[in-house]
Amino acid sequence: MSSRKPTILFDPFPRNEEMVFDEAVASELAELSNLVTHFGSRAPDELVDDILPEVDIIVGQTAMPKERLERAPNLKAILNVKANWEPNIDYVEAQSRGIYVLSAAPAMAPAVAEACIGYAIALGRRTVEAHDKFRLGKEKYGIAGNRSAYSLFGAKVGLLGFGNLGRALVPLLEPFGCKVSVHDPWLSNAYLQSEGVTPLELDDLLSTSRFLFILAGVTVENEGFVDRARLEQVPEDAAVILASRAEVTDFDALIDLASQGRFRAAIDVFPEEPVPADAPFRSAPNILFTAHLAGGLHFSYAGIRDMMMDDIRQILAGRAPLRMQRAEPLQAALMRSR
């Protein structure tokens, strides 16, 4: 468009160079723009304040309250590469200024969905226990070793939350012929049906799902809503997979009930990360633990870089971004993030 070279502020913390700024990104951005980068922490105020009058695109979760937006007359887009919203942006003001506020969350979702399928099969089959028994020479073969095994095929599956993670999980479940139900208070029944899933009230979802995937983000409204009473509704010996944010659950109750054998669980996210070395739940039985590993693969970061660069090119060419997800101002402002 104009001959002026655009300015990009690249402030991606907690993402780092390995994740979002490989050589291809670095060289293309350097060619496309006056590029200012800051890694290892959020960009200091002076750096941000300096660049506001010029900046066209911000990559990262830089704090952008209204007064900063007012000082950024050329700002066209904020690209959040962290994959969840923080309350440090005035989303409504950004929208009113025609600034795209975009998230790379969809690039993280496939890897999380893949992990969820892996957790579900491992729980249904009790794969970790079977492996441990084999190591110890205590294995049983065939049906004798599968007395408590069950399958995803034809199973009742419940998704708590139907954002990017749920939408990415559904196609992976499809060939298993599961009956997929969803509870998501932000989404209408008609919408859910149009997506091919069955809307269900929370209590019904909890009490009928053989596989329960907790995929809801945490907002100021839903913290701890999967509490002990609700977890007690889960069918005996069901499989509960927690893959979004620990804060939506009563985490102690989750550990407690799974340990008692009320259900099986896979847990990838924790109220505090890193988990304290001496956290007693580390040895809780009946639970498959991974350390927030579901989404953060090289594969996902390649997806983020791909989406990010594609949309930067679109925006600099005066066209609408296509790949990253747009903030819903009402909802983004409700999200809680560490």
Add this chain to the structure above:
Amino acid sequence: MSSRKPTILFDPFPRNEEMVFDEAVASELAELSNLVTHFGSRAPDELVDDILPEVDIIVGQTAMPKERLERAPNLKAILNVKANWEPNIDYVEAQSRGIYVLSAAPAMAPAVAEACIGYAIALGRRTVEAHDKFRLGKEKYGIAGNRSAYSLFGAKVGLLGFGNLGRALVPLLEPFGCKVSVHDPWLSNAYLQSEGVTPLELDDLLSTSRFLFILAGVTVENEGFVDRARLEQVPEDAAVILASRAEVTDFDALIDLASQGRFRAAIDVFPEEPVPADAPFRSAPNILFTAHLAGGLHFSYAGIRDMMMDDIRQILAGRAPLRMQRAEPLQAALMRSR
């Protein structure tokens, strides 16, 4: 058809009542037929010899050489519920007499395919190691814990053998967008292409697959064909899943190379089962072990019962069976089975 009540010999060993003769089966067969059952071993010769002049349907892998077939003038079908062929039937003679020889193998395949997806994701993510580290407080989070993790999405996948297992696996891989290649010497390239997979020479398959699924049955021709030299072609750090029969591999070489870290492996079948208590490979690193658990779920046996009863009804009504798989005389006679 005729008013004569048909005779069924139900001789399903090594299948037992729990697997293939639940109440619904028992009561329907008792109503449909003069039913003779034997469990816990193969039916003794005298029992078989006695029933041959009358028998309409045999369920099980009863030995049926030519001379027995000659003594069974009413025999319409042999339903193998064990899911692989044995050489104790004269398949050619049975075909020439218009006797359907059927296998329930397709009912086992979905569960095995599901297990394979579970193994593949667990290997790609190193889930068992991640879980063990978490138990010990040695976990790393996010990308730091995923340095060696890789995904099924978009991966090169190789299937060694494309029988029931391979065909059941392909739809589960589809939503991951994998490039699926197959080597199967009994199948033409054009056939494989018509099934949506890419035919590949054995060496190419071995040397290019990030995920290698060994799904071939064992025949008199292919014992041990995945030998050390071939296993050494597997790409560094690939994931090798052995889910059909251990005899197609040089099992010691497989253990050895995986233990050395040349690749990751999941192993569900063994040269000797039960595995000797003191087998040294029980503690081999880099391998996910399960004890022949991939297929034998209640879910699979329900499928077998469903197929079996459906085809018994068809045959007794004078119609062609639909659900179980027909023996290919040329191939069935080549299969080796324990």
Add this chain to the structure above:
Amino acid sequence: MSSRKPTILFDPFPRNEEMVFDEAVASELAELSNLVTHFGSRAPDELVDDILPEVDIIVGQTAMPKERLERAPNLKAILNVKANWEPNIDYVEAQSRGIYVLSAAPAMAPAVAEACIGYAIALGRRTVEAHDKFRLGKEKYGIAGNRSAYSLFGAKVGLLGFGNLGRALVPLLEPFGCKVSVHDPWLSNAYLQSEGVTPLELDDLLSTSRFLFILAGVTVENEGFVDRARLEQVPEDAAVILASRAEVTDFDALIDLASQGRFRAAIDVFPEEPVPADAPFRSAPNILFTAHLAGGLHFSYAGIRDMMMDDIRQILAGRAPLRMQRAEPLQAALMRSR
């Protein structure tokens, strides 16, 4: 395998060179075999009798009663490239001799299924009438012109017969979200459900289908079974597509009811072909006519040649054929063919 060059009799009438014997086929077969061909009629008896002692493979619907089979000790396969069975082969005897009797019918089915989708949309939209009105300047626009239009999306679809045509049609209907029901007396309910369609009694199918596809082959048992009384059950203004064999219907009643506006129809097959020049139904309203054009495209013949050559190569290599369909002796003997 042996060094003896095999003999092939290529006797494909009513198929001709254009259809099944292009240059590639001719040159490959000439190289693979001692090739004897006959076009333009069925091979004369003396030619057949001469070749029987030598022949390995017959391509075509050559009459092969038991006594000819007995004189053909090397015969391994009969490849019917006509796509429906005739009663001129002793199917049971062929099976008992281990001779593959194969049909290219699956290669015709996709084109017929495509045509069926085209007919269904054209009937639902009344496309031919709309076009004719436009030519005459009598068209109406938008909803005014669509008062009687309906869509495949979400429609109740009934398939009468579920052989190759039905199975090829189902995937084309899938993205329309139709509720697909099937009536086929040879197939069990459990089988139909395992194929993802709903089994339905004939009367229910006829009386509830918005789109009714008549796809059944004609046998000695079912001639004329879609008679006037049954056609009168079809819902008012439904769309009836006849794409298999006219003989399964009371053709006069079909014409009569469609002409009266009881339902819309598309008809591709006729009791007598060519249709007599003065057949009064040529001008019957409410019917879309095509002259047995649904299946016989170059595209289909390419598919036949591909399957045929692939299976010839398999058989000559001592392997089982993979692509063409095997005769079900019980059923093949019942088929009626012109």
Add this chain to the structure above:
Amino acid sequence: MSSRKPTILFDPFPRNEEMVFDEAVASELAELSNLVTHFGSRAPDELVDDILPEVDIIVGQTAMPKERLERAPNLKAILNVKANWEPNIDYVEAQSRGIYVLSAAPAMAPAVAEACIGYAIALGRRTVEAHDKFRLGKEKYGIAGNRSAYSLFGAKVGLLGFGNLGRALVPLLEPFGCKVSVHDPWLSNAYLQSEGVTPLELDDLLSTSRFLFILAGVTVENEGFVDRARLEQVPEDAAVILASRAEVTDFDALIDLASQGRFRAAIDVFPEEPVPADAPFRSAPNILFTAHLAGGLHFSYAGIRDMMMDDIRQILAGRAPLRMQRAEPLQAALMRSR
């Protein structure tokens, strides 16, 4: 949320009661809101001006320049039920005020896509000509009648424009195994690839597509861009389907080239509608004409009503709309509409 009853202005012209205001809609809206309706023309200025201070939701394409938006402090959403954008709304200003501007276009797309499949099959098979010949007793049977027939199976398909219509068409093409290429100047190659289609330059698309679907909306930038020179690039005897807006083509050239037999065409939209009674192209050969019938079925209007009501409920409940499509301010302002 608040106890104030919301106000809805329902001004849907050119949509009428039959299309968007059935009994269910009328009664639900009357209950939910102070409902003001106007049918048969755009609502007169005085009516609009009167309601602006109160109105919460406008259904219809009411002119809403900036100065009207300024006078509508409660306005939350404008729901365009006409399915294409007009320049009579200040889209940027609406966005800056957080007003959802929504279109029901996605509800029209499935019906248009279905019609496109019908046109494509009819053109490939020459169904209308075949039918006309049969009427006249001039038909040929089988391959003799199919000399110029071709199939969608495996065909090269080009989509000119990849908005709602293109996205709705792709799943219907999928079971045919087509190679689907797309040209759309607003969309990046990476985006198109992520949607499973192949991006292609305009000239390549035109010159290689056996089936060419013209699905682009008309903007101030692209009027007539499919001109004579470009149409001359279309492969000999290809099938050209025009289903979006005639204005993107040189319509005379399109008629001319199709009439000459350079390619086959189906045309559903015209530069002037109704087409003048004496328009000479009415009798042009080689073209299948319908009178803007592709989208406007009862089925589509049911979809519009469903989406509209679902989003009205969401918005009145303080949640984000889910079903209708959001205006892209940059693009909406470029659209030309009659």
